[in-house]
Amino acid sequence: MKVLIKLFFVCSFAVIGNFLFFSCTGTKKNVPAVALLESALQQAGENRAELEKVLSRYQTDPADSLKYKAACFLIENMPYYTYYKGKRLEQYLTYYTLLQETRGMGISPNLLVDSIHYMYGAFQLDSLQSCKDIETVDSAYLCNNIEWAFKVWQEQPWGKHVSFAVFCEYLLPYRIGDETLSSWRENIYRKYNPLLDSLRASGVLDKADPIVAARCLLDSIRKEGTVFTTVAPANLPHVGPEVAQQKTGSCRETTDFVVYVCRALGIPCAIDFMPIRGDENDSHQWISFTDKYGTLYYHEFPNGVSEVRKDGVCAIPKIKVYRNTFSLNRSMQEDMQALDTVIVPLFEDPHLVDVTFSYTKDFKKELKIPGSAIYRGRPRSRIAYLCASRLMEWEPVAWTEFDGRKLVFKDIQKGSVMRVATYEQGHLRFWTDPFEVDISNEFHFYTPSDSVQDVTLFAKYTLRGEDFFRNRMIGGTFEGSNDPAFREKDILYRIDRKPERLQTVVQSYSSKAYRYVRYIGPRDAHCNIAEVAFYGSGDTVPLKGKVIGTPGCFQKDGSHEYTNTFDGDVTTSYDYIEPSGGWAGLDLGTPKQIGKIVYTPRSYDNYIRPGDEYELFYCAKRDKWESLGRQVSGADSLSYKNVPAHTLLLLKNYSRGVQERIFKYEDGRQVWR
Structure with missing residues (x-):
């Protein structure tokens, strides 16, 4: 066949430290790139002719040799991508539009999810039409993607520091995951490219550095704000470029948005992720960049672009961090398949590379599990998984070969709770008790004792996530006065430490009687508080009175007014519109002596x-x-x-x-x- 004219080495990538390196050694052991291409074309079935049109177009002119290699790269990896179509998917994607339209109205994302479920019925992925890229992508779509990718790579000043390898993996791909296919490059380019006009015209900024372009772009975009939530309808595929531009949803949707925009403007970027955060139950992902020197940076809304090694991201508990790639990690796939066992979904078709080293300072190159800690028995699987905790379950995040005696995992961040298991008959079979490894490399096993x-x-x-609210109470004061304007007042109690429980009980400093009592927040705290109760000396029932305070809430929708402070509901709170000066209190009608005060911080309701x-x-x-x-x-x-x-x-x-x-x-x- 003419289109298979010569062996060409496909782009493969290795991550060493903070640098991306390009290798031309092929992406699968002992399998030439020409065989990978032919295998993909065979899987295309009736669509093979469309893909061959693309190859024929770019192999005619020697000037198009890189475009031919780019086409091969895309086609060879196409068999591993599937997308979904259907009316139910379109209906459920309106959730993200509703998030935008109801912004600031006090309507919870959970309510929106419930409403969509009620209107359209349950969402089932298998009820949609599934389409394989290799069988459906036509020549016009693929050529348009290649032409636009090369256009921005070659015309933007920062493209001079983007290698062909990085281009293939982090600029060229026409999709992110399993979103419905659409032609997105030109529209996004025309919409967002003007945001970089000032950079291109600058005589001061280093316009040849991709990270400078990324910073300028994202600083402009994030001023527009985003509607961020961790709540979303279950099992939805990626939302696609049109929905992602609404900048609503979880970290998945916001990172997808950044990828589309950056790649449309020739700024290479990747999605890095931790399968499970080490101190929470959720996964998390963000955008990564490298500057022209290879230094690693990251971005997540609503923050800017930060250098990883100079940021707190390295201290976040985690076991593993991976980078999503468009290409299949064939070396990992082959190693696991050679062990002839069932593989967990994360590693079944691995479009990822390990970048844990880049994101941690408490790194262990080899984690050797003590033989005495391994349960007795023989595993049915030759693959062992290192698992992270999710509620009462455990989720695999790393793997190694296991013979029943020796267990060594590579490139692990220390500090999180872990557990070893094999995957047998669709279930995890555990081989150790849960354990941690501290910074001194000491193992600590959680084994129930008789004591x-x-x-x-x-x-x-x-309560780590509550610290933002709890710290906002430090320096807040409770005051008493017989002047409604509090021109003369006494401090009843000053908060000098963050609250540790739902209700903190304190005694008043003063034995005087006051008609007016209040809580006033410290500077720059928006007077965040959920509940306050004032008690008379010896009383078991809180004092009643007319609620008074400074009106206006940060949300500008009436949802977080000062009246929430005395509504008896710990899930509502006060969030004053200004950073300082807000207060909430009671007019008791007649002076009363205050014996004790009970207060509740604003929270996520986990007390x-x-x-x-x-x-x-x-x-x-x-x-x-x-x-x-x-x-x-x-x-x-x-x-x-x-x-x-x-x-x-x-x-x-x-x-x-x-x-x-x-x-x-x-x-x-x-x-x-």
Whole structure:
């Protein structure tokens, strides 16, 4: 066949440190690139003629040799991509439009998801029409993509520092994942390219550096804002370029948006991700760039572009970080398939490379699991997985060959809870207890012991995410006055530390009587608070009065007004429109002596709630979570007796909420893992 004129080496990539390197050694052991291309064309079926048109177009003129190689790169990797079409998908994608249209109206994303489900019925991916790229992509679409990719690569001043290898992997691809195909390059180029006119005209900025272009572009775009939420209808494929431009949704949608725009303007970028964050239950992804020197940067809304090694991202708990690639990691695929076993979905068709080293300072090149920690028995699978915790489940994030005795995982970030398992008959079979490796390389296994302890619990989920609100209370004051304008006032109590529980009880400094009492937030805190209750001396019922305060909330929709502070609902809060000067209080009618004050911080509702039903579990041997009993909370804390020491715990709330996280109990407090 004429189109198969010569062996050409396909772009393959290796990540070493913070630099991308291009290799021309082929992407599969002992398989020439010409065989990969022919294999792809055979899978195209009736669409083979369309793909051959593309190859024929670019092999005629020697000046198009790079375009021919680019076409081969795309076609060889096409068999691994499938997209979906159907009316139900179109209906569910309106969720992102509704997020934009209801911005600032106080309508929760959960309510939007429920409404769409009610209107259109359940979403099932297998109810849609699935289409394989290799069987459907036509010559016009592919050539248009190649022409536009080469245009921006060659015309933009920063393209001079973009190699052909980087171009193929991070500029050329016509898709991100499983989104419905569309021609997006030209429209996005014409819409966003003017944002870089000032850079191209600059005589000061280094316009030849891709990271300078990325910064200028994203600084302009992020001023427009985004509607960010972790809530989305389940099982949706990628939303595609049109929906992504609405800048609504989760980290997946916002990173997809940045990829489309950057690639349309010739700025190479990649999506890097952690399959599971080491201290939460979710995955997370962001955009990565390299400058002309190879230094790694990252971006996620609403922040700017930061150098990875100079940013806190390296300290975020994680076990593994991978980079999405358009090309299949054939070396990894071949190594795993050679072990002749069922492979978990993450690694089944791996379009990824390991970049963990670039994102951590607590790095372990080889994690050798002590033989004494491995359960007895023989594995049916020759692949062992290192797993991260997700609620009461475990999710594979790394793999190695396993013979039942030796376990060595490579390139791991230390500090997170891990566990080893094999994947057998569709289920994980565990081979170790959960464990951590600290910065001194010491193993700490969570193995239940015979010793027990009593525990007092204040939350069901890590309060790390609450710190933003809790810290905003430090320096806040409760004041009393007999002047409605508080021109003369006394401080009843000053908050000097962040609250640790739903309800903090403090005693008033003053024994005087006041008609007017209030909470006033510290500077730059928007007076964030959820609830306040003032009690008279010896009273068991909070004082009543007319709610007074400074009107106006940051959301400008009435959802976070000062009246929320006294509505008895800990899920509503005050968020003053200005950074400073906001307050909420009561006119008691007549002067009253204040004995104690009870206050609740603004929160995500993960504290222990009075009246809610809870169940505490501990991680027992093998794969079991044992219950320590159910109870209904009578206050903002729970007490359990005879809890096994040195084990992982998880508290489940049956009354509300979905956020729960493993923890250990140490030195009389919950330590989230």
